[in-house]
Amino acid sequence: MVPALAQPTEALPRRLRLRVRGAVQGVGFRPFVYRLARSMDLSGFVLNDSAGVLIEIEGGAADRFADAIRPQAPPLARIDAIDVLELAPTGGERFEILDSQSGRTATRIGADAAICADCRSELVDPQSRFFGYPFVNCTHCGPRFTITRALPYDRAQTSMASFPMCQACAADYVDPDNRRFHAEPVACPACGPGLSHSVDAIAAMILEGGIVALKGIGGFHLLCDARNEQAIANLRERKGRDEKPFALMLQDLETVRQFGRPTAAEEALLASPASPIVLIEARAGLLPASIAPGLRRIGVMLAYAPLHHLIFDEIARQNPNCPAALVATSANPGGEPLVADNADAERRLMAIADLIVTHNRDIAVRADDSVLQVIDGAPAFIRRARGFVPEPVDLGIDGPSIIATGADLKNTVCVTRGREAFLSQHIGGLDNAEAIRFQREAIAHLCSILDVRPEYAACDLHPDFRSVRMAEALNLPIVTAQHHLAHVAAVTAEHRLSGPVLGLALDGHGYGTDGTGWGGEMLLLDGARWQRLxxxxxxxxxxxxxxxxxxxxxxxxxxxxxxxxxxxxxxxxxxxxxxxxxxxxxxxxxxxxxxxxxxxxxxxxxxxxxxxxxxxxxxxxxxxxxxxxxxxxxxxxxxxxxxxxxxxxxxxxxxxxxxxxxxxxxxxxxxxxxxxxxxxxxxxxxxxxxxxxxxxxxxxxxxxxxxxxxxxxxxxxxxxLPRLAPANDGGIALGQAACARSVIMNEKNAMEEMPTCA
Structure with missing residues (x-):
């Protein structure tokens, strides 16, 4: 006689509290959790708070829910950790999205992201209310860091606060099944920002050989026709940029392949949500040599904002004979920081641009385009800014909060919080008052959105650096780090290396401990101890x-x-x-x-x-x-x-x-x-x-x-090799912060190990 098979028993309901940390606000994470919980017939809630996202779920599939979060998370989400706590079941019947809670910030906002495929489709769909709208976005794309003044990341804390949503946008915003659910920059022509000039006027000016100053995501670009030698010459003369290469903006990868020879890795980087400038090999003779004199590689980026695509589409309509290629360079006259304010643009760019195009959505935080290249099979930064800031570098262990003020060239600042280091966007050379003001802005904004009160400052050894003066003005205990030690420490920190490492600092010029100029150094680094070999x-x-x-x-x-x-x-x-x-x-x-x-x-x-x-x-x-x-x-x-x-x-x-x-x-x-x-x-x-x-x-x-x-x-x-921060002075602040943490933690441990008197 064959025994009867045991009937499967239904899993007993469990209630779990999940704390999700990382870049999980403003990326569609709560509606994702809502839909996932409903599909598994779970009850509970999800909400944003100062630490990230808090979830409570109850039901027989609670375990499967926790396992499904990472692999199915929204494309812009970055999950650092998921902490799980078992709770007593309460017998809830539905799953809800609750209002955000405030408090001391331990989460972070995401970086700005290029327009997604769905928004791009709506942009050209005459049946969509977003047809031709230069500010279309959703939870999977659009501005984040550059419009945010404070956390939690809610509309009231962004530069969209002054644009009340129309009925249609408000309905999208509160619908968990809509991809614009709690997309803070959501807007349409009926209720959102508008341009100062029409897209056809912008395209016409470019095709006539003019220079357009265009307000974008993190600041103004200067645009001109990359095929027009005279336009490029005019831009160089007016901007005072004799031979430094210009970046190109192209609409799609197909056009990139017409002008260059990108590798698969370079194409993947170009098409990523960050949409950076990427150095690729140029095809000889297709573009004026004046774009990048004396160089074989050119910097190329894809159109990443809806407005960029509208301009390319209109240029193609007005001049259908060949694909458009635009010079797109930062609008920063005379080596000053990037222009981001409308009134500032009218004042500082009127001598450069033939047409200044503004819009009425404020840029809360300016950020240049990031620049990368592929080295030894992986991306490496030349300039780290839009699309990557404020993503942190994981230092591996908790430590004191440091504010590092970087170098005087290619300046960035760095703030540490717990085990994370947050590099600011590229600031530039600290050789003028505007740049120093920008550095102050970056320090204040980072500390604000991270809710950090630094305990120490870190800076260079150089006695005359403006960045050192900034560190002194913070009125904190200061730890100095030799310039080339900081270069090595930055790479050591991002790779979380332990034990002794040999470092080659292959650099321009930096102040050495002996008062001479260093720049080709072999260093031995072991925690807080180092030696010049x-x-x-x-x-x-x-x-x-x-x-x-x-x-x-x-x-x-x-x-x-x-x-x-x-x-x-x-x-x-x-x-x-x-x-x-x-x-x-x-x-x-x-x-x-x-x-x-x-x-x-x-x-x-x-x-x-x-x-x-x-x-x-x-x-x-x-x-x-x-x-x-x-x-x-x-x-x-x-x-x-x-x-x-x-x-x-x-x-x-x-x-x-x-x-x-x-x-x-x-x-x-x-x-x-x-x-x-x-x-x-x-x-x-x-x-x-x-x-x-x-x-x-x-x-x-x-x-x-x-x-x-x-x-x-x-x-x-x-x-x-450096991967998460630039190899040049743009990564110095990270190295300074890492050095300071090592010194402070080493001194603290030494004090704790000292015998006490009886």
Whole structure:
């Protein structure tokens, strides 16, 4: 006789409280939870509060609900943790979305996101009430960080507070089954913001060769036709931007492929919700060389705001013969911060733009476009701003709250809260009053939206940095961090490395602990302790900061340090300044010393015959990198003694001028890679150290970074590159904060371990 099978029993009802932390407000998380709970026949509630999202669910499928949250979460949600607590069942019958609760903030808002496919479809659908509306958005896209003044992220706390919703938008806003449920920027032509000029007028001005200042998500762009040489020349002249490359805006990936050769990884980055500027290889001859003079790669971004798509559609209607390509550069005249205010735009951009287009939705927080490239198979920041701020860097452990004020170039600030570090958007050079005001704004806003009261300030060692003055003005205990230590510490922090690491700080110029200029350093970092193990051979820096603008000065200094001043007249017979400097150096003129790799790049570019001066930071190095077809190594091109790496033989080879520019560039990069690899291999031999951190502005050189990372792997070492913060000074604030936390926590632990008196 076969026994009867046991009948399955229905799971007993359970009640669970789930605390969800991360970027979970303003991304459609509550309606997602609502729909998921209803589909599982669960009762309970969901609400936003200062810590994130709080959920209570009750029913037989409660366990399955908790397991389904992560894999099914909305596309813009970022879940850091889900804490689960068992409660006694209450016998509820329905699931509700409750009102937000206030309190001390422990959550965060999401970054701004590009228009989603559904909103894009509505934008061109004549049957939609959002047809042609330049501010269409939903919970899956649109502005977040740049319109938010405070948390919790509710409409009243954003710049949409002054736009009461019409009946249709209000119905969408309260309908949990609508993708605009609690989408704080939701609006339509009947109730939302409007433009100062029509889209057809904007398109017409661009096609006529004019320059348009266009208010966007995080600030104003300056737009012009990227095919029009005269328009580009006018933009360069009016903005005072002689040769620095411009970014392009294109409408879709198909158009990107017409003008460039993006890899699959670059296309994925372009099409991501952040929609950053991405460096890709350009197709030769299709666009004016004046867009990115002397470079092979161009910065490209996709249209990310509804208004951008409307402009491209209208340009195509007015000029259907070829796909549109727009120069889209930040509207920041004279090196000042990005313009974001309507009145400010009328005042500061009237001499640049032929048409200034504003709208009446305020930008609460300005943010430039982010810029990235793919290095060694993964994205790496050049500039971190819109689309990524305020996403945090997880430091792995809790610690004191720090405010780090960064560097004076490419400034960002960083605020830590618990185990998270929040880098601000790109601020820029602190060389004018507007930039310093912007830095103050960024500090105040970060502390406000994070509800943080910093306990300590962190800053650079340099006695004259404006960022140091800012740290002093905060009236907090200050921890200083040497510039290149901060570069290494930033990468160490984002990868959460423990134990000793060897760091290469490959950079421009920074103030060293001995008062000299550093920039090509080998550092040993172990928690709060660090040591300088070696450096590039220091060279004279004639003219100080002028040497960064006039690379010929470093070339003459290199020849002087090599006993070859007689070559100056051969190399530059018509350059009076070079011959005069050579004469002064020959008579014993003293100059400060620097171990900077950036200045070594400058010397190489000049000795090889590439350029004598540069109009923007890093120009000579970028153009030298662009000349590389294939790397090669010069036998005897470097030497290592007493921890110092000396590339003078390599540079003297370039000074012979017997190589083509392509050969010289390949030889320089290849020999640098070989020299740094041997330097590191010697330092790590027998120590057990296998973690090698690469930081500093020169790590943005893709040829150098990829070649060095691969060579280190072949030596059995594990290289770590900057990923979550820029390798340049835009990541310094993160490193300063990490250094300060290590020092403070180390001192605290030492105090706790001290014996007490009986």
């Amino acid at each position: 070696g450096s590039l051979l220091p060279l004279p820096l004639p003219g100080g900061d002028r040497a960064a603008r006039e690379p010929w000065r470093m070339a003459v200094a290199l020849l002087q340090a090599s006993g070859r001043l007689e070559d100056v007249e051969r190399l530059w017979p018509d350059h009076t300044g070079a011959t005069q400097l050579a004469s002064m150096l020959a008579r014993g003129m003293r100059a400060p010393l620097t171990s900077s790799l950036g200045r070594l790049f400058d010397a190489a570019a000049t000795l090889a015959g590439l350029r004598l001066t540069q109009s923007y930071e890093g120009q000579a190095a970028m153009e030298l990198e662009a000349q590389v077809d294939m790397v090669s190594t010069m036998a005897g091109g470097f030497s290592i003694a007493d921890g110092r790496l000396d590339f003078r033989p390599l540079l003297l080879r370039l000074a012979e001028r017997q190589l083509s520019m392509t050969e010289a560039a390949g030889l320089f990069h290849g020999t640098l890679i070989a020299g740094f690899t041997e330097w590191v291999a010697r330092a790590t031999a027998g120590t057990g150290i296998r973690q090698v951190v690469l930081g500093g502005g020169c790590v943005m050189n893709r040829v150098l970074a990829e070649g060095l990372a691969q060579a280190l792997r072949e030596c059995g070492l594990t290289p770590f």
